[in-house]
Structures are given as C-alpha cells and as structure tokens.
Amino acid sequence: MFEVMGIVKKSGLQGDLFLWKAQEKSVEYEAGTFKGYKTEEATGYGLRVIRGDGRMGFYASNSPLKGKELVEKALEMSEFGEKALFEIPSYPSVLEWKNFVDPKVEHIEVREMVELGEYIVTRIREEYPEVLVNLEIVAGLEERSLYNHHEEKLDFARTSFQIAVSVNRTAEDDILEIYAERSWGSRDVDVEDLLQELKRKIEFSKHASSIRSGRYPVIFTPQGVLVLLYPLLYGLNGKNILFGRSPLKDKFGKVVFSSLFSLIEVSHEPWTLGSCPFDDEGVVTQKEQFIVENGKLENGFFDLWSAARLGRVPGGHGFRASYHELPEPGFGALRVKNGLRDRETLVEELEEGLIVDSVLGLGQSNVASGAFSCGIQLGFYVKGGEIQGRVKDVMVSGNVYHALQNIKELSRDDRWIYGKMLLPYILVEPLEIET
Amino acid sequence: MRERLRELIRLPSQGEYLEIRLEKRFFTLIRIQNGLVEKIRQGVEEGGYVRVLNPRTGWWFTTFSGWENLKERVEESLHSSSLLPRSNTGVMHGEPVEDVIVVPVADDFRFKLLKDKVDVLLGYAQILKDTSPPLASFTVEYRDDWREIHIANSDGSILSMEKPDVSLKFVAVAKKGDTIEVYQNGLAEKGGFEVAKGRENLAQEVARKALALLEAPSCEGGVYDVVLDPVLAGVFIHEAFGHLSEADFLSRNEKLQKMMVLGKEVATPVLNVFDDGSIPELRGSCAYDDEGTKTQRTYLIKEGLLAGRLHSRETAYLMKEKPTGNARTISYRFPPLVRMSNTGIEGGLVSKEELFQDVERGLYAVEYIGGNTALELFTFSAAYGYRIEKGKVGEMVKDVVLSGNLFRTLKKIDAVASDFRWTQVGGCGKGSQDGLPTPTGSPHVRLREILVGGHKHV
Numbered sequence: 001m002f003e004v005m006g007i008v009k010k011s012g013l014q015g016d017l018f019l020w021k022a023q024e025k026s027v028e029y030e031a032g033t034f035k036g037y038k039t040e041e042a043t044g045y046g047l048r049v050i051r052g053d054g055r056m057g058f059y060a061s062n063s064p065l066k067g068k069e070l071v072e073k074a075l076e077m078s079e080f081g082e083k084a085l086f087e088i089p090s091y092p093s094v095l096e097w098k099n100f101v102d103p104k105v106e107h108i109e110v111r112e113m114v115e116l117g118e119y120i121v122t123r124i125r126e127e128y129p130e131v132l133v134n135l136e137i138v139a140g141l142e143e144r145s146l147y148n149h150h151e152e153k154l155d156f157a158r159t160s161f162q163i164a165v166s167v168n169r170t171a172e173d174d175i176l177e178i179y180a181e182r183s184w185g186s187r188d189v190d191v192e193d194l195l196q197e198l199k200r201k202i203e204f205s206k207h208a209s210s211i212r213s214g215r216y217p218v219i220f221t222p223q224g225v226l227v228l229l230y231p232l233l234y235g236l237n238g239k240n241i242l243f244g245r246s247p248l249k250d251k252f253g254k255v256v257f258s259s260l261f262s263l264i265e266v267s268h269e270p271w272t273l274g275s276c277p278f279d280d281e282g283v284v285t286q287k288e289q290f291i292v293e294n295g296k297l298e299n300g301f302f303d304l305w306s307a308a309r310l311g312r313v314p315g316g317h318g319f320r321a322s323y324h325e326l327p328e329p330g331f332g333a334l335r336v337k338n339g340l341r342d343r344e345t346l347v348e349e350l351e352e353g354l355i356v357d358s359v360l361g362l363g364q365s366n367v368a369s370g371a372f373s374c375g376i377q378l379g380f381y382v383k384g385g386e387i388q389g390r391v392k393d394v395m396v397s398g399n400v401y402h403a404l405q406n407i408k409e410l411s412r413d414d415r416w417i418y419g420k421m422l423l424p425y426i427l428v429e430p431l432e433i434e435t
Numbered sequence: 436m437r438e439r440l441r442e443l444i445r446l447p448s449q450g451e452y453l454e455i456r457l458e459k460r461f462f463t464l465i466r467i468q469n470g471l472v473e474k475i476r477q478g479v480e481e482g483g484y485v486r487v488l489n490p491r492t493g494w495w496f497t498t499f500s501g502w503e504n505l506k507e508r509v510e511e512s513l514h515s516s517s518l519l520p521r522s523n524t525g526v527m528h529g530e531p532v533e534d535v536i537v538v539p540v541a542d543d544f545r546f547k548l549l550k551d552k553v554d555v556l557l558g559y560a561q562i563l564k565d566t567s568p569p570l571a572s573f574t575v576e577y578r579d580d581w582r583e584i585h586i587a588n589s590d591g592s593i594l595s596m597e598k599p600d601v602s603l604k605f606v607a608v609a610k611k612g613d614t615i616e617v618y619q620n621g622l623a624e625k626g627g628f629e630v631a632k633g634r635e636n637l638a639q640e641v642a643r644k645a646l647a648l649l650e651a652p653s654c655e656g657g658v659y660d661v662v663l664d665p666v667l668a669g670v671f672i673h674e675a676f677g678h679l680s681e682a683d684f685l686s687r688n689e690k691l692q693k694m695m696v697l698g699k700e701v702a703t704p705v706l707n708v709f710d711d712g713s714i715p716e717l718r719g720s721c722a723y724d725d726e727g728t729k730t731q732r733t734y735l736i737k738e739g740l741l742a743g744r745l746h747s748r749e750t751a752y753l754m755k756e757k758p759t760g761n762a763r764t765i766s767y768r769f770p771p772l773v774r775m776s777n778t779g780i781e782g783g784l785v786s787k788e789e790l791f792q793d794v795e796r797g798l799y800a801v802e803y804i805g806g807n808t809a810l811e812l813f814t815f816s817a818a819y820g821y822r823i824e825k826g827k828v829g830e831m832v833k834d835v836v837l838s839g840n841l842f843r844t845l846k847k848i849d850a851v852a853s854d855f856r857w858t859q860v861g862g863c864g865k866g867s868q869d870g871l872p873t874p875t876g877s878p879h880v881r882l883r884e885i886l887v888g889g890h891k892h893v
Contacts, residue, residue, distance in 0.1 A: 031687030034520040036494025040768065043500050044480070060478035062500045073477070080553045082471040114520055132688055168810075170690035173842045175811035213656070213889075243468050244571035247613045305473075324462075324478045361814035361836060364805030368608065368615040371653070373836035373888030375807075375814040392812065395838050395888040397656060401613075434656035434889045 044323030054083035060324035085308035097277035183419030185271035209389030217429035238306030267332030273419035274333030285316030339410035493522030531591030540627030571610035607645035656889015660797035669875025682750035702845035712776030718872035730760035779876030783851030
C-alpha cells in the first residue's frame with residue numbers, strides 16, 4: 001500500500017489511504033431456540049487526495065486496484081470537490097499505544113458462544129417460563145490502518161464482544177418487550193449484571209400502572225439518557241455547527257447547562273468500543289477532554305474539514321463509518337459525570353413521577369432545536385417513592401437544551417451503554433407527560 | 436457466472452438448503468452544503484454470501500468480499516453447518532426458476548459525467564441560496580446506487596437481477612435566535628439520472644416550508660381527531676400494522692399467533708391494507724425476492740379483518756403457510772429477513788374534503804420525519820401540521836408526534852378517502868439492516884382520538 005502513497009507523493013499531492021478489515025462471528029437465538037451462526041469477513045479501502053490548489057477527491061473500493069488507477073479515480077472526483085482548508089497531518093512518530101485485542105474474543109469458538117446463549121436462555125426461563133427470549137452474541141475483530149503521503153503509517157485494532165437480549169411476554173391485549181445489552185472490547189462482560197437488569201425490568205413490569213397527563217419529574221435510566229444525549233450529540237457535531245444546524249455555535253465558553261452536568265470524552269479508557277489512540281484521520285485523541293464541564297460548554301466534535309472552516313483545533317474527532325465514507329465529526333468514548341447517591345435513593349425520594357428506560361421515536365423530532373417527543377416503550381410510574389408498575393400509551397416531551405438545565409440529580413451508579421457511553425441515572429424535572 | 440453457480444448448487448448431498456448471493460455495487464454520493472461541494476465520492480463494492488440450512492441443525496451464514504474461492508466456501512459451509520446445534524426449523528422449497536431481470540433506464544448514471552451531475556445539483560443549491568429571507572443553511576444531497584445481483588439456490592433457481600436506485604434530498608435550515616427549524620424533502624426512484632432532473636419546484640418548496648415552520652407554534656399535547664395526509668398515512672400503516680405482519684415476529688410466538696388469527700377483526704371495515712412487491716416501477720419491487728420467491732400482492736387487512744401476513748421460506752415453513760416473496764436483504768453482508776415491499780392502504784370512497792368536515796377540533800398531520808414500532812406500541816412523526824377547527828384547516832403547527840397502540844388505533848380509523856398515492860422516498864430499518872427501500876401508499880385517512888405528544892413553552 002506504500003506504493004499508492006508513493007505515487008500520491010510523486011504527483012505532488014497530499015493524501016491518506018484508509019484500510020479497513022473486519023471479521024465477525026455471531027450466534028442467534030429465537031424464542032429460546034438456537035437459530036443460526038453467522039460469520040463475516042470484510043475488507044475495503046478509501047483514498048483521499050488533495051491537489052496543490054486544495055481541491056479534494058476520494059475513491060473507495062473493496063476489490064484490488066493498481067496504485068496508479070486508484071490515484072486517477074480519486075483525482076477524477078477532485079475536479080468538483082470543494083477546497084480543503086487543511087493539510088493531511090503527519091503522524092506522530094513517538095506515540096506509543098496498544099491495540100485492544102482480547103485473544104479470548106478473537107479466537108472464541110462457536111461452542112463457547114452457544115454455551116453462553118444456552119445459559120442466558122435457561123437462566124431467564126427458569127424464573128420466567130412465560131417469556132420468550134431472543135438473543136444475539138457477536139464477537140468481532142476490526143483492524144484499521146492509515147497511510148499518508150509522508151509515507152507514514154498508523155495501525156489500530158480492537159476486538160468487540162456484544163450480547164443483546166430481548167424478552168417478550170405476550171398476554172391478551174398486552175405485548176411487553178424488554179431489551180438489554182452489554183458491549184465491550186474484551187470477553188469480560190458481566191452476564192450476571194445483564195440478567196439482573198432484565199429481572200428488574202420484568203419484575204417492575206408485572207403490574208400495569210397509569211399516570212395522568214401533566215408535568216412530572218422524570219428519572220432517565222442509563223439507557224433512557226440517550227433521549228437527552230441524542231440531540232446534544234447532534235448539536236456538538238462540527239458540521240452541524242458549521243452549517244447552522246446547532247444552537248451551540250456561539251455558546252462555547254458559556255454556562256448553558258445545569259452545573260451538575262459534565263460530559264467528558266475518555267478515549268484512552270481501556271476496552272471501551274469508542275477508545276482509540278488516534279482518529280480515522282491520524283489525529284491523536286485525548287486521555288480526558290471536557291466537552292461540558294459543570295454546565296459550561298468547552299468543546300465540540302470537529303474533524304479536519306470542519307475544524308479548518310471554523311478556525312478550531314481538531315481534537316481527534318474525524319471518524320469513518322466505513323471504508324467507503326469520508327471522515328465525519330464523531331466521538332470516541334464518552335462519560336457523563338456521575339453523582340453521589342444510589343439510584344434507589346433517587347426513586348425513594350421521588351414523590352410522584354416516571355422512570356423512562358426506553359422510548360420510540362428517538363431522533364424523529366426536530367433534533368436541531370433540541371425538541372423531543374417520544375412514546376415510552378418501557379417506563380414505570382413512581383408514587384410515594386415506590387415503583388407502582390409499567391405505563392403504556394404515554395408520551396414524554398420537552399427540549400433537551402431546557403431539560404439539561406433542569407437536572408436535579410445524577411446517580412452514583414452508572415453503566416456503559418453500547419460499550420461507548422458511561423451513563424448514570426439522571427433526574428430531570430419537570431417534563432411534559434401526555435396520555 | 437451462471438454456469439459456475441449451476442455447479443455449486445448441486446453440492447449439497449445431505450438435504451441441505453443452499454443459497455448463494457453474489458453482488459456488485461457501483462455508488463455515488465454528492466453532497467452540496469451552503470453551495471460548497473462538501474462531499475463527493477464514488478466507489479465499487481463486490482461481495483457475496485453463502486447460506487446453508489442443514490435439516491439436522493440450523494442456519495450457517497457466511498459473507499465475504501470479492502467473488503473468489505466460491506467452491507471452497509460452499510464446501511466449508513456445508514461441512515460446518517453439520518456441527519451446529521439443533522434448531523428445529525426448515526424452509527418451504529420452491530419450483531426451480533431461471534430468469535434475468537434487466538431494468539432499462541433513460542439516463543444511466545453509471546456512464547454519466549460527474550460534471551453533468553454536479554451542475555444539475557449546483558442549480559438546485561442556487562435556488563435554495565436565493566431564498567428570501569435567507570436560509571441559515573441548505574443542503575442538496577444526491578445518491579445513486581446500481582446493484583447487479585446473482586442468486587442461486589439448491590431448489591435449482593438461478594436469477595440475475597439489476598437494481599438501480601436514485602435519490603435526491605433537499606434540506607433547508609431556518610433560524611431565528613435560538614430557534615432552528617430543519618425541513619427536508621426529496622424523492623427516490625428506481626431509475627436513472629433523469630429522476631434527479633427538473634426538481635426546481637421541490638427545492639423552492641423546501642425552502643418555503645423551513646421558513647414557514649419558524650413562525651409556526653408547537654403543537655400542544657393531548658388527544659385529537661387527526662387527518663393524515665397520504666404520506667404520513669403510509670408511514671402510519673407501515674409502523675402500526677406492517678411490522679406486525681412480518682411473520683418472523685409471530686413464527687415462534689404461539690400466544691401472538693393466537694392473537695393474530697386470520698379472519699380476526701383488527702380494524703374498522705373501511706380499512707384495506709396490502710403489501711405488493713410485484714408493481715414493476717416501485718423501489719420496493721422486484722420480480723423475485725432475495726430467496727428467489729416470486730413476489731405478489733398480499734392482503735394484510737380486508738374490510739377490517741386480518742387477511743394475511745408476510746413470509747420468507749422459513750416463516751412459511753414454521754407457520755405452515757406459503758412464502759409471499761418478502762424475504763429481503765439490504766446487501767450481501769446480511770441474510771434476508773421478512774420485510775415489507777410496497778405497503779399501502781387502499782383508496783376508499785369519500786373525497787378528501789369530506790374527512791375534514793365533521794372534525795370539531797383536530798389536527799391535519801402532514802408528511803413525515805420518521806416512525807418507530809415495538810409491536811404493540813408505535814410512534815410516527817409528522818413533518819408539520821395544521822389545526823382543524825369546526826371542519827376548517829387553520830394555523831400551521833410543528834412538533835407533531837403521534838403515538839398509537841396496535842389493539843386500539845386501527846379501530847379508530849373512521850374514514851378513508853379516495854386520493855391514493857405512493858410515496859417512494861425513505862427506508863426502513865430492522866435488526867442491523869437499515870435503509871431498505873419500502874415505499875408506502877395511502878389516501879388521506881382520518882383517525883379519531885389519537886395521542887399527540889406535547890410541548891408547552893414556559
């Protein structure tokens with residue numbers, strides 16, 4: 001692959017070549033029965049070039065192409081590409097990092113995955129024979145390489161291990177669907193903790209409950225916190241800031257959220273699925289970077305393209321969704337700073353309100369303005385500090401930029417969601433509830 | 436290629452069902468933001484899968500880049516499938532068919548100069564730019580995607596299919612203080628570059644709507660009588676009933692099967708719902724599904740009664756019904772799942788105007804942002820709406836998100852107009868397979884007493 005970059009260099013171009021390789025194995029269970037096994041091998045590459053006059057081109061493929069041909073294809077695109085105001089960076093030569101590759105995931109056998117699947121199904125069924133269990137266990141290895149026109153090279157590899165379980169309980173005119181997942185870079189996934197979470201949700205759903213329309217305090221579970229984060233992450237995206245789709249554009253350095261709220265990027269945290277020593281443009285990531293510190297907006301997510309146009313320093317936020325995508329602003333591993341007291345205490349002290357665990361219609365409102373309006377998929381009514389039961393046909397609405405100002409408390413206990421975001425329970429008040 | 440496939444499908448010797456898919460894809464994306472060609476890329480992709488159902492075990496699925504070493508892959512899959520645990524499943528076999536599906540297009544985007552594509556799009560960007568008062572930002576996004584697919588299975592079928600797809604999207608952002616409104620609209624069709632031409636009026640309309648939304652108040656939450664326009668009504672039926680008609684939700688859930696017995700009254704008699712993958716010009720159509728089953732029109736609801744459901748070969752086997760040609764995959768990287776093709780509510784007898792007449796206080800909900808379902812509960816978001824008061828359509832409102840319940844909402848449809856039309860833009864996600872083309876069609880439809888999420892400004 002150095003051949004391509006040699007041609008790029010000789011032609012007086014700047015450029016980077018992104019090489020992606022992935023392997024994945026998974027087992028699937030449907031209604032508690034083994035369904036099948038899947039395996040995937042995929043490779044591909046994308047070449048980005050920048051001409052002397054700044055115009056940028058890109059070409060991607062997953063079949064082998066001669067170096068010269070590839071450069072020509074990318075150059076063909078550059079006729080129309082907008083001028084890049086940045087340069088492809090030189091890669092750090094002194095940087096030391098290690099791959100997050102767990103041999104126990106890389107070399108996992110089908111048998112072990114099947115045994116784990118059987119174990120989870122059996123454990124749930126022993127206690128709840130009336131429910132159906134669907135589950136998927138996925139073990140993956142992903143390798144990313146970057147080459148630039150300075151003929152430097154960077155490599156990073158990680159494994160991933162994911163368990164996703166959904167439990168279905170069907171009764172006359174009532175279908176309950178409960179979902180829980182654990183995702184991590186190593187085989188150290190706490191299955192007992194996952195089973196506990198499912199059990200808790202099934203128990204809380206035993207009774208049906210109702211609530212009247214009005215304004216109530218709401219506790220979002222770590223899974224539910226995505227309702228608040230989804231529009232915020234959209235607003236922090238450098239391209240959305242650049243193109244006027246974010247209300248945060250002129251809010252940097254200002255206090256815009258509750259002082260209890262801190263959002264921190266922790267991209268060197270071992271084994272999360274967002275951790276990486278550098279982004280997909282070769283820009284070094286930070287060990288700890290405050291995005292929001294005690295309510296004050298400190299930083300956003302800028303790739304090289306958007307950073308250059310906004311006059312910002314790129315902080316390792318250019319990520320590629322696949323080999324055939326150009327880098328876009330994104331983030332590594334995130335953490336919302338937790339609070340001091342247990343989630344149980346938060347519930348005990350709640351006179352009347354809702355717990356929201358999962359919703360329907362996430363991201364299907366006016367995300368740019370921060371508005372959300374979601375059907376509650378799994379939520380519980382709390383009265384006098386006790387969970388009364390599951391609510392149905394209830395909607396929760398509000399605006400994230402107001403809600404994050406109205407945080408009353410965050411729990412001490414937190415949990416990694418999708419292996420990428422460490423989130424506590426968050427009590428927000430008041431929000432609009434309609435039923 | 437077909438000869439090679441013919442040899443490979445003879446390899447199973449232990450009664451295995453074998454399916455091979457080979458796929459080549461050519462794709463382009465051009466995105467213009469605020470008049471800058473912010474993103475332009477082209478590429479090719481080539482890969483395939485081998486899928487085996489061993490009658491004594493379960494499914495073995497392997498996907499790979501390139502079209503090499505097919506014989507080894509098939510042999511390894513057949514062998515490895517025998518080592519899996521037992522899954523008690525099977526497939527409904529089909530008649531062997533050989534066919535080649537060619538889709539002629541007027542202006543083949545594969546051979547079109549990039550410059551010609553960019554010029555057309557820059558023209559749209561200029562229209563958005565010239566909007567007065569000016570937009571905070573605007574985007575023109577164009578995609579084309581040409582797939583060449585070969586499918587072969589051990590029933591003896593060998594099919595070659597072309598799938599061209601073109602989409603164009605305009606996004607306009609209007610801003611006033613901290614209020615930001617994003618409105619987008621576009622189109623998608625099975626066709627060539629001609630689809631993307633002559634859309635100046637749509638670009639103007641997108642700009643106008645974004646600016647209008649800035650002035651519109653948010654909708655107050657509550658229970659309303661709602662008239663859905665054909666676009667949103669299509670999304671509604673897709674979420675409210677389409678997904679539950681996908682038999683993989685039912686095939687191993689006996690309680691749900693009892694609840695969903697054919698002939699059961701699930702809606703009011705004015706409602707007729709169908710799925711039809713055999714309408715040639717629509718994006719969700721193809722003569723065969725991805726398991727080589729011929730596509731067809733399947734009634735899901737007829738005069739309010741449950742009339743049918745959507746099957747793959749496997750769910751048909753499990754439920755002892757017939758495959759309906761609804762096994763679809765988004766690419767060679769995933770096995771086919773039971774999916775909708777083109778789903779719609781059939782036109783009724785009354786005029787659109789009549790639907791508004793006896794609404795005392797309600798909402799007219801128009802176009803969509805999205806929809807989401809978890810079997811019983813579902814939501815669908817309108818792009819915007821209007822208040823209806825005493826039968827008259829009035830003020831524009833925004834942030835209109837509706838919520839429904841499988842067991843109740845379909846029984847609240849009390850009128851279906853006669854102005855049926857298809858909406859082709861947009862895609863559906865299921866499992867990890869997003870963006871499958873699933874057009875929806877409907878006329879205007881009226882629902883009584885629907886829950887709408889609320890925003891009150893403090």
